Amino acid sequence: MQDSDLQKLLDDATSHILQGKGLVAILSLSDVTLRLIRAFRDLGLIGAVSAIYAVTPDGTSTPAVEGVRVLALPELEHDHATAIIVAADAEKEDVILSALPYIKDTPRLLVAGYAHYSFRDPLFDKIRGELIAPSLANGYPNSLIHIYQCLRNAARLGLSGAVVELGTYKGGTTLFIADVVERLGTGWPIFTFDSFSGFPPRRTPLDMYDEPDCVFTNIDAVRSLFAGRNVEIVTGDITLTCQRLVERDLVLTFFDTDNYSPAHAALAIVRERTVLNGAIVFDHFTGTDRFRYTLGERLAAVSLLDDERYFNLHGTGVFIRQR
DSSP, X not given: OOHHHHHHHHHHHHHHHHXXXXXXXXXXXXXXXXXXXXXXXXXXXXXXXXXEEEXXXXXXXXXXXXXXXXXXXXXXXGOOOSEEEEOOSTTHHHXXXXXGGGOOSOOEEEOOOSGGGSOOOHHHXXXXXXXXXXXXXXXXXXXXXXXXXXXXXXXXXXXOSEEEEEOOTTSHHHHHHHHHHHHHTOOOOEEEEEOSSSSOOOSSTTOOOOOGGGOOOOHHHHHHHTTTSSEEEEESOHHHHGGGGTTOOEEEEEEOOOXXXXXXXXXXXXXXXXXXXXXXXXXXXXXXXXXXXXHHHHHHHGGGGGOTTEEEOTTSSEEEEOO
8 A cells, every 4th residue: 555545544544533433443454554553553542443353364363463452353243443444455345345244333434545446367467477578568558458358258258269469579468368378278379470670661651650679670589488389470561461360260369560551451351350259459549648659550440440340448459349
């Protein structure tokens, strides 16, 4: 929990106490709990804290912390605190739901922080944490998460076809995709496309992106990432090599071309070959305050907004084929 959020939690609890509204209890035994207890002690308000309630190893009470008793969660039903401080951020929902059966009456819940809105998925976290080459699918904040969700949804629906990335760079996102596909056990073949010789010559003014730091030419290094895996690297100008997809059914295609010409050429094929309930994901269809010159990729994609076969949720680069 950030210091500013902890201060908000402390302010709410202090106000409750000073207004004479009764005792406060604390849910969860965490670093946040310790910081709150010490702050209450400094303010001379420690006597207003009834107890700390937490899931304990053997379901019984544990030694006091900073002079405040720590009780097993079921003991909460005997507490008469009029406010309960949830001393957690990302885990606050789990903490509240675990305590809810034992909360009597309607005490005020005091919460702070917004980490509970973050995407949480054990498999996603494990795969991402084990990548030997980081994914740079970051055109918008949730790009990699959306790729993962689309793959899991396609597996759940039993879709058949190939998975494609257009714009390999150093191979981190392809590696992530390969790991997800293998963990899901779908057997989908993976194709990843890149020139590995820099950005092709500009074909239109909409090919605006040519950042030197986004050029990677060591194809042998990329090949080494996928030795023994069901991944095919397609080299050359994507505007031309995308023809390899003409006869392929596609479960998911991830566009990270940055420029208009390769995205436009590939999309003409991909939009027809994507299977029902499959997805097309653009790294640069939306964004925040980065990548000004990847506008061409978005302009190649906007025609999908008028394609009744596809649905796009605003603020994402995801287009789901629904017809």
